[in-house]
Amino acid sequence: MSDVQPGPGPAPVVVVGAxxxxxxxxxxLVSAGVPVRVLDRGRRPGGRMSGxxxxxxxxxxxxxxxxxASYFTADDPEFRTIAQDWRVSGLARHWTATxxxxxxxxxxxxxxxxxxxxxxxxxxxxVDDVLEPVIxxxxxxxxxxxxxAVGADGxxxxxxxxxxxxVLAMPDPQAARLLGDGLAEVAAVLTRExxxxxxxxxRWEQRTWDRVSPSGTFHGAFVNDDPVLSxxxxxxxxxxxxxxxxxxxxxxxxxxxxxxDPAGAAPVMxxxxxxxxxxxxxAETRIQRWTFAKPTGDRPEPFHVSAVGSGLVGxxxxxxxxxxxxxxAYLSGAALGRELAARLA
Numbered sequence: 001m002s003d004v005q006p007g008p009g010p011a012p013v014v015v016v017g018a019x020x021x022x023x024x025x026x027x028x029l030v031s032a033g034v035p036v037r038v039l040d041r042g043r044r045p046g047g048r049m050s051g052x053x054x055x056x057x058x059x060x061x062x063x064x065x066x067x068x069a070s071y072f073t074a075d076d077p078e079f080r081t082i083a084q085d086w087r088v089s090g091l092a093r094h095w096t097a098t099x100x101x102x103x104x105x106x107x108x109x110x111x112x113x114x115x116x117x118x119x120x121x122x123x124x125x126x127v128d129d130v131l132e133p134v135i136x137x138x139x140x141x142x143x144x145x146x147x148x149a150v151g152a153d154g155x156x157x158x159x160x161x162x163x164x165x166x167v168l169a170m171p172d173p174q175a176a177r178l179l180g181d182g183l184a185e186v187a188a189v190l191t192r193e194x195x196x197x198x199x200x201x202x203r204w205e206q207r208t209w210d211r212v213s214p215s216g217t218f219h220g221a222f223v224n225d226d227p228v229l230s231x232x233x234x235x236x237x238x239x240x241x242x243x244x245x246x247x248x249x250x251x252x253x254x255x256x257x258x259x260x261d262p263a264g265a266a267p268v269m270x271x272x273x274x275x276x277x278x279x280x281x282x283a284e285t286r287i288q289r290w291t292f293a294k295p296t297g298d299r300p301e302p303f304h305v306s307a308v309g310s311g312l313v314g315x316x317x318x319x320x321x322x323x324x325x326x327x328x329a330y331l332s333g334a335a336l337g338r339e340l341a342a343r344l345a
Contacts, residue, residue: 011162011311012037013340015169016145016178019047020326021317021333022169023130028337030133034344038134039158041144045131046124047170048293049326054203054245054284064122065245067199067288070220070233071095071116072123072326078334079327083117091125092117095238100213100221102232102276110214111222118238123326130330148313150182156311165312165340169333171292175315185306186313194319196255197230197293198262200269202282204244207236209277221276228254228272248273255289262289295319303336305343314340 015026018040029036042050051064072092074083086092095118101108119126134140148158148166156163168175172190179187210218221232230251236243250269258265266287274281295318302321305314316336318329 010035011164012139013165013167013344014039014158014161014163015167016040016148016158017047017167017169017317018042018045018127018131018140019169019317019329020049020127020130021329022047022167023127023134024330024333025167025169025314025316025337025340026134026139026333027130028334029341030137030139032338032341032345034341035164036134036137036139037163038131038140039143039145040140041142043142044124044128045140046127048290049123049127051122051124052201052286052288054201054286063241063243064124065201065203065235065247065286066119066123066233066238067201067247067286068290069123069326070231070247070249071118071238073114073116074327075114076327076331079330082330086119086126086129087117089129090120091129093120093240095240096219098215099219102212102221102223103225108224116238118240120240122239145178147180148178148183149180150309154309156309156313163311164344165314167333167336167340168313168315169317171295171317171319172315173292182309183306183313185308186304186315189304190315192299192319193296194292195252195294195296196259197252197290198250198255198258198265198269199288199290200248200250200266200273201235201286201288202246202248202270202273203284204246204279204282207242207244209234209246209279212277218277223276226272226276227251228268229276232273232276246273246277246279249293252293255293259289259291262287295324298322302332303339305336305339312340312343 012035048068235245321328
């Protein structure tokens with residue numbers, strides 16, 4: 001990442017959040033020749049497409065396990081082109097169209113759906129790929145943004161620095177916290193509620209759970225009527241390396257009880273996962289809290305943008321669009337980027 005500050009010239013567009021939506025928005029702006037700064041508080045970009053490596057991964061080395069988005073679909077023609085480019089470059093692969101459905105640990109059959117794609121080097125690598133031209137231009141900076149505001153002089157600022165436009169590429173509650181003076185119009189649209197999730201990554205010494213699927217090949221499972229887990233993803237199968245690693249997502253109810261102490265939920269999640277997979281105790285676990293994992297309700301608009309003071313403020317992400325998906329996040333960010341580029345031309 002770069003700590004380079006913008007030089008003389010027009011105030012840049014400041015994109016806050018370097019998940020997939022922020023990356024797609026920044027890419028469109030950079031491609032249009034618009035000066036951009038991308039600010040993200042994390043050590044690395046990725047947002048909810050991030051992962052972590054096990055400390056004692058053995059043969060896994062520094063391989064990252066996906067703890068956020070488990071997969072993506074590619075239904076829209078624009079995003080399908082992006083997915084095919086990732087496939088050609090070896091960053092993504094067709095994973096599966098079939099998942100198991102479990103009810104309280106009892107096998108309930110397999111369920112077919114659309115083709116799901118997995119990131120062969122982890123989902124974060126897809127965000128890195130989109131951001132490559134942004135990073136090459138020194139526009140990605142690590143910064144915890146505190147406030148977006150409009151001053152008495154009408155100048156739009158991010159932490160006191162002027163901006164021609166600001167993009168908040170994040171869930172509604174996080175975006176709302178950053179809004180300072182003069183942004184009531186933007187705050188009024190940030191009303192969507194979000195559910196939390198805890199993600200538990202578990203590593204075993206060997207794979208033993210294929211028998212859970214009626215087909216004899218386990219990829220993942222929707223877990224119904226369980227107080228602890230809602231979804232299980234076979235990380236080795238989605239990556240294509242068959243690593244003995246599984247990621248389980250908690251129910252929103254369990255996550256709410258452990259938002260202040262996610263580690264306290266790890267034992268009960270590991271026990272539930274071991275029971276569902278009939279796999280014994282894992283050799284190692286890691287847990288990740290996602291306070292704003294998934295939006296509730298619906299919102300058909302692909303993004304929001306308001307003219308405020310001397311600039312524009314936009315909001316994008318998977319909370320905008322028909323459904324909350326990886327695909328939605330990319331398309332939302334890209335559409336907002338094109339809109340801003342057109343308005344600022």
